[in-house]
Amino acid sequence: MRQAVVLGASIAGLLSARVLADAYDRVLIIERDETEGAVPRRGVPQARHLHGLMERGRQIMEELFPGLTADCAAAGAPTTEVLRESRWYLSGLRVRPTDTGLTTLLASRPMLENAILTRTREMPGVELSRRAAAGLTGGRAITGVRLADGGEVAADLVVDATGRGSRAADWLAALGHERPAEERVDVDLGYSSRLYRRKPEHLDGDLAVVVSTMPGFRGGGAITLEGDRWHVTLAGMLGDHPPTDPAEFEQFAATLPVPDVHEIVRSAEPLDDPVPHRFRGSLRRRYDRISASPQGFLVVGDAMCSFNPLYAQGMTVAAQQALALRACLPAPDPARFYREAAGAVDVAWQMSTGSDLRYPGVEGPRSLRSRIVGAYSARAQVAAHHDAAVARTFMRTANLTIPPTSLLAPDIAFRVLRAGRR
Ligand SMILES: Cc1cc2nc3c(=O)[nH]c(=O)nc-3n(C[C@H](O)[C@H](O)[C@H](O)COP(=O)(O)OP(=O)(O)OC[C@H]3O[C@@H](n4cnc5c(N)ncnc54)[C@H](O)[C@@H]3O)c2cc1C
Structure with a gap:
C-alpha cells in the first residue's frame, strides 16, 4: 500500500492531497488545528484578513473540484465579473470598468478553505488526523514523519504544507541535508481588518472595492462576503500600520486616497473588533536550488514561497503547484517537481517583488x-x-x-x- 502524508490542511496541503489521492492508496493529512466549520483558526491567522482569489486559482480549484464555485455561491458567496460591481483603484486611479472574462468569487477565506476541505475528505483514501508534525524520519531518503506526541508515521512521500512558519529546513538539516537558501524582500506591511453588516445601498450596490497600497499611499479594501457582510481590511507599508482601536481605525480609513472604504467604515454596523496582522516581507526558500534534494519529500505553498499578500497570489500559486505535483505523479521526483513548479513561482515572485x-x-x-x-x-x-x-x-x-x-x-x-x- 502506497501512502502519502501531507503536513498542514490549509489551501496548499488540501490541494496537494487532492491530486495525490489519484495516485496513492492512502493520503494522510496531518493538521494540528481543529478544522471543523468555516471559521478562522489558530494556524491560519491570515484568514481574518481580506483574501482575494485570483482567477487562475479559481479555475484550477474548479478543475480539481468541479462545481466548487457553484457550491460557494449556493452557500451565499457572491460571484461577479472582476471589473463589474467591483471598484479597483491603482495608484489612486480607478481602473476602467470593462469586461475581462474573469470571475471574482467573493467567498471568505474560511468558507473557501472549508469547501475545499469537505471535497478533499470525500476523495477515496484521504484521511485527516489532528496531530502536530515535529520532524522527519529517514536518511538520504525521507521515509516518514515524527509527531509531537512521540509517534511516527511512515510514508512513501511527505509533503510539507505547514505554511510560512515551516520548520522543514531545520528538519532536513537534522538529517544531514542541505538547507535551502532564502530570498527576502522586506515590506513591513500591516493589515487591520473588521467585519460589518452590509446594506444594499452601500457603494451603490457594488460588491467590492480594492485600493492599492504603496509606501506613502495607504490602501485596503472592502469585499462583500457570504452572510451579507463587508470584510474591510486597511493596509499600510514600511511600518505605517493601521490601528486596531475602532475610532483610530475609522480615522485611518479616512486617509485612503479614495473615500469608498471609509464610507462603509463610518456608516455600517461593525460586527467585531479590528484585528491586526504584520507581514514583514516576501520570503522564498530555494528548495529548487538544493543540489541533492532527498527523495520522498516536497515542500509546497507558503512553506516554499510566501508572497506579499497585497498581490493576492498565495492561494493561486498553491493551486499551480498542485498541478505541477500532478504532472509528476505517480512517484514525484523532487528535482522534477521543483522545476515544474518554478515557472509559476517565478512569475508571481517577479511580479510582486x-x-x-x-x-x-x-x-x-x-x-x-x-x-x-x-x-x-x-x-x-x-x-x-x-x-x-x-x-x-x-x-x-x-x-x-x-x-x-x-x-x-x-x-x-x-x-x-x-x-x-x-
Ligand atoms: C495577511 C495575509 C493576507 C493574504 N491574502 C491573500 C489573498 O488575498 N489571496 C491569496 O491568494 N493569498 C493570500 N494570502 C496567502 C495565503 O493565505 C496563503 O498563500 C495560503 O493560505 C496558502 O498557504 P499554505 O496552505 O501554504 O499555508 P497556511 O495557510 O499558512 O497553512 C499552514 C497549515 O499548516 C498547519 N501546520 C503548521 N504547522 C504544523 C505542524 N507542525 N503540524 C501540523 N500542521 C501544521 C497550520 O495549522 C495550517 O493549517 C495572504 C496571506 C496573509 C499573511
Whole structure:
C-alpha cells in the first residue's frame, strides 16, 4: 500500500492531497488545528484578513473540484465579473470598468478553505488526523514523519504544507541535508481588518472595492462576503500600520486616497473588533536550488514561497503547484517537481517583488530587470485608468491567467507608453 502524508490542511496541503489521492492508496493529512466549520483558526491567522482569489486559482480549484464555485455561491458567496460591481483603484486611479472574462468569487477565506476541505475528505483514501508534525524520519531518503506526541508515521512521500512558519529546513538539516537558501524582500506591511453588516445601498450596490497600497499611499479594501457582510481590511507599508482601536481605525480609513472604504467604515454596523496582522516581507526558500534534494519529500505553498499578500497570489500559486505535483505523479521526483513548479513561482515572485522594489524604502536585491518591470507596471496602472484594453490585460496578468509579458505585446505597449507621456 502506497501512502502519502501531507503536513498542514490549509489551501496548499488540501490541494496537494487532492491530486495525490489519484495516485496513492492512502493520503494522510496531518493538521494540528481543529478544522471543523468555516471559521478562522489558530494556524491560519491570515484568514481574518481580506483574501482575494485570483482567477487562475479559481479555475484550477474548479478543475480539481468541479462545481466548487457553484457550491460557494449556493452557500451565499457572491460571484461577479472582476471589473463589474467591483471598484479597483491603482495608484489612486480607478481602473476602467470593462469586461475581462474573469470571475471574482467573493467567498471568505474560511468558507473557501472549508469547501475545499469537505471535497478533499470525500476523495477515496484521504484521511485527516489532528496531530502536530515535529520532524522527519529517514536518511538520504525521507521515509516518514515524527509527531509531537512521540509517534511516527511512515510514508512513501511527505509533503510539507505547514505554511510560512515551516520548520522543514531545520528538519532536513537534522538529517544531514542541505538547507535551502532564502530570498527576502522586506515590506513591513500591516493589515487591520473588521467585519460589518452590509446594506444594499452601500457603494451603490457594488460588491467590492480594492485600493492599492504603496509606501506613502495607504490602501485596503472592502469585499462583500457570504452572510451579507463587508470584510474591510486597511493596509499600510514600511511600518505605517493601521490601528486596531475602532475610532483610530475609522480615522485611518479616512486617509485612503479614495473615500469608498471609509464610507462603509463610518456608516455600517461593525460586527467585531479590528484585528491586526504584520507581514514583514516576501520570503522564498530555494528548495529548487538544493543540489541533492532527498527523495520522498516536497515542500509546497507558503512553506516554499510566501508572497506579499497585497498581490493576492498565495492561494493561486498553491493551486499551480498542485498541478505541477500532478504532472509528476505517480512517484514525484523532487528535482522534477521543483522545476515544474518554478515557472509559476517565478512569475508571481517577479511580479510582486518587482512592483515592491520600485520603492526606495523596500529592502531587497534590485536588478535591472526588477527596475524595468517596476517602472513599466507603474505606467500600465495609469493607462488602465482610461484604456479598456490595458485594463483588461492588466487584470488578466494580475489574475495570473496570462503571462505578464502580455503587457509587452506591441498594441498594449503602445497604449501604456502613450499613457506615460500624458
Ligand atoms: C495577511 C495575509 C493576507 C493574504 N491574502 C491573500 C489573498 O488575498 N489571496 C491569496 O491568494 N493569498 C493570500 N494570502 C496567502 C495565503 O493565505 C496563503 O498563500 C495560503 O493560505 C496558502 O498557504 P499554505 O496552505 O501554504 O499555508 P497556511 O495557510 O499558512 O497553512 C499552514 C497549515 O499548516 C498547519 N501546520 C503548521 N504547522 C504544523 C505542524 N507542525 N503540524 C501540523 N500542521 C501544521 C497550520 O495549522 C495550517 O493549517 C495572504 C496571506 C496573509 C499573511
